[in-house]
Amino acid sequence: MGLSQEELVDVISQEYQHGFVTDIESDALPPGLSEDVIRQISKIKGEPEFLLEWRLEAYRHWLTLTEPKWSTINHHTIDYQDITYYSAPRAPENQPTSLDEIDPRLLETYEKLGIPIDEQKALSGIAVDAVFDSVSVATTFKDKLNEYGIIFCSFSEAVKNHPDLIKKYLGSVVPPRDNFFASLNSAVFSDGSFVYVPKGVHCPMELSSYFRINAAKSGQFERTLIIAEEGSKVSYLEGCTAPMRDENQLHAAVVELIAHKDAQIKYSTIQNWYPGDKEGKGGIYNFVTKRGICKGDNAKISWTQVETGSAVTWKYPSVILKGDNSVGEFYSVALTGNYQQADTGTKMIHIGKNSRSTIISKGISAGHGQNAYRGLVRVAPGAENARNYSQCDSLLIGDQCGAHTFPYLEVRNPTAKVEHEASTSKIGESQLFFCKQRGLSEEDAVSLIVNGFCKEVFKELPMEFAVEARKLLSISLEDSVG
Amino acid sequence: MLEIENLHAAVDQKPILKGLNLSVKPGEIHAIMGPNGSGKSTLANVLAGDENYDVTQGNVMYQGMSLLEMAPEIRAREGLFLAFQYPVEMPGVNNMVLLKAALNAKLKHQGKEEIDAADFLKLIKSRLEIVEMDRKLLNRSVNEGFSGGEKKRNEILQMAVLEPQLAILDETDSGLDIDALQTVSRGINQLKSPSRSIVLVTHYQRILDYVSPDFVHILINGQIAMSGDRELALEVEKRGYGWLEFQN
Numbered sequence: 001m002g003l004s005q006e007e008l009v010d011v012i013s014q015e016y017q018h019g020f021v022t023d024i025e026s027d028a029l030p031p032g033l034s035e036d037v038i039r040q041i042s043k044i045k046g047e048p049e050f051l052l053e054w055r056l057e058a059y060r061h062w063l064t065l066t067e068p069k070w071s072t073i074n075h076h077t078i079d080y081q082d083i084t085y086y087s088a089p090r091a092p093e094n095q096p097t098s099l100d101e102i103d104p105r106l107l108e109t110y111e112k113l114g115i116p117i118d119e120q121k122a123l124s125g126i127a128v129d130a131v132f133d134s135v136s137v138a139t140t141f142k143d144k145l146n147e148y149g150i151i152f153c154s155f156s157e158a159v160k161n162h163p164d165l166i167k168k169y170l171g172s173v174v175p176p177r178d179n180f181f182a183s184l185n186s187a188v189f190s191d192g193s194f195v196y197v198p199k200g201v202h203c204p205m206e207l208s209s210y211f212r213i214n215a216a217k218s219g220q221f222e223r224t225l226i227i228a229e230e231g232s233k234v235s236y237l238e239g240c241t242a243p244m245r246d247e248n249q250l251h252a253a254v255v256e257l258i259a260h261k262d263a264q265i266k267y268s269t270i271q272n273w274y275p276g277d278k279e280g281k282g283g284i285y286n287f288v289t290k291r292g293i294c295k296g297d298n299a300k301i302s303w304t305q306v307e308t309g310s311a312v313t314w315k316y317p318s319v320i321l322k323g324d325n326s327v328g329e330f331y332s333v334a335l336t337g338n339y340q341q342a343d344t345g346t347k348m349i350h351i352g353k354n355s356r357s358t359i360i361s362k363g364i365s366a367g368h369g370q371n372a373y374r375g376l377v378r379v380a381p382g383a384e385n386a387r388n389y390s391q392c393d394s395l396l397i398g399d400q401c402g403a404h405t406f407p408y409l410e411v412r413n414p415t416a417k418v419e420h421e422a423s424t425s426k427i428g429e430s431q432l433f434f435c436k437q438r439g440l441s442e443e444d445a446v447s448l449i450v451n452g453f454c455k456e457v458f459k460e461l462p463m464e465f466a467v468e469a470r471k472l473l474s475i476s477l478e479d480s481v482g
Numbered sequence: 483m484l485e486i487e488n489l490h491a492a493v494d495q496k497p498i499l500k501g502l503n504l505s506v507k508p509g510e511i512h513a514i515m516g517p518n519g520s521g522k523s524t525l526a527n528v529l530a531g532d533e534n535y536d537v538t539q540g541n542v543m544y545q546g547m548s549l550l551e552m553a554p555e556i557r558a559r560e561g562l563f564l565a566f567q568y569p570v571e572m573p574g575v576n577n578m579v580l581l582k583a584a585l586n587a588k589l590k591h592q593g594k595e596e597i598d599a600a601d602f603l604k605l606i607k608s609r610l611e612i613v614e615m616d617r618k619l620l621n622r623s624v625n626e627g628f629s630g631g632e633k634k635r636n637e638i639l640q641m642a643v644l645e646p647q648l649a650i651l652d653e654t655d656s657g658l659d660i661d662a663l664q665t666v667s668r669g670i671n672q673l674k675s676p677s678r679s680i681v682l683v684t685h686y687q688r689i690l691d692y693v694s695p696d697f698v699h700i701l702i703n704g705q706i707a708m709s710g711d712r713e714l715a716l717e718v719e720k721r722g723y724g725w726l727e728f729q730n
Contacts, residue, residue: 438580
């Protein structure tokens, strides 16, 4: 599998591709955050009382918190009263009931982004939930999934149609008091995706969500909840883009995964939020809390992420390995160019006996980019024979960038085995010269070397997305050498 | 094919080549021999365009073009190939992917269509036979964990796939056992053609037992001290380079 050189050259010569703005009227609340704003969001969404109370409690707790300061990230002060917490493209009087009724400008937006929400044109085997600013505008292949008893819909719909599931699982992995950004999200989240896979069902297609921030000044606070019942299996992918704007925009999402006995969840992310310009102006602040729990024995959760966008990335997709023999995996490629900063990694919390985890992290720093891996492996006293293997590799391009590794290991069981390997390398002059001597341009050579560096992670991605990830990386590396 | 005129080159401001002249015509095989530090590898790398070497004087014409003004990748696409003395390892970069990228870069430069997957596989298969290389190495990362002999075969495989006009082999024979040397030599011989020139940089004359040169040049202290034919190489082997240094 490989991108042809021509494709590589094509993509290298492009800047951030998804920086356009869709001209569409939106219904938005005025900027600012208060109990009143939260009540309005809840009212617009027609939520049950318990959810409003849940939000308000999170908000009241959030008011007592301050932003976490322990990461390596520096950013402009965020004025939480200057953010719009709800913005939705204006819909016709009645909510569209089928894909035909969706505003063509929205369809066009997703088409431009290469996201098929028209089922006729869709890639077979991929169902999409498209989230535009604060709301989900379309979910494809719902009927087909229904035949299997799989629920795949927007979070708002799940609140309406499956309140019992929401009540049972919402906040069960990431509690509303978990951290500053998770509390904020719990208070103001507006939409997101919901997946429920019944007992024994293997989801026949890839499920994916596509998050798009369009409106200026708006933040995006989505919530994703995936529940895999006993013996079920699901693969889910999210993609993210935003227009190029000079001011920073906030994205603070929460993702919760629940894998019951013998269930498997594979969660892949291709994050390409607008990274800011060459001087570091603008870009998305991405503060995300993602956590999964292997609740039952033999459950498996696998996170794969390719992070190329955002001015700031702060996220640590984690797995709580509660069941015996449960498996947690984290595969990550994080690229920081220009003035981008990433502080990302994972937490593997071993509770069950014979639980196993694997961490493969590949950080690439170019330009003035700063890239930190921060990971925790904790083995609880009862986690007999727990195993962890961690590998953190950093690749530096140029001499203005930085790579940092912060592994935390807490092992409280003597039978546990925890391994950590780390390496830092620079793209070698001799490698570049070798490639050039074989006829490749410098950009192609860098692409080839970087893609080689990331191979162990890319092979974890579903096929179509692996190609996309490679393309993205090439674009993001443009001008990073020489 | 190649006209080198009064070439001077330095590394870290230390002069290595000091007025080298050489003329290579299409179809010819030239062997360049010399003691350590005489400038053999410098010559190879300067011709390929390695920026660690500063050309301070002189002129090089390659197929009517001024070689020194061309970027290294353009030289490569115009058919100049260097088989490296120490082939570099490229972790994670698949050997096939590299070969295909290199070939397509060349085809594109010539205004030709890129090769499709089926034709490429056919081509690779036929070329593998020339170098008697294990197929399995194709799907491994470039040179990673290869033995010395495998690395050198891999260089010859790249040459066989890219079909250069001018191939410069920088001590391809060094570090090879006799079997590997024969295989590599057979590969080189199969690539001999009336339109292809080969410059064989070597420390020892033993590869010349298998690849028969049209000319042998002895490089001493950055200049060609003497030129001749196969006999000269044998003479050097008998009497050592000291004999020529003394003559100079």
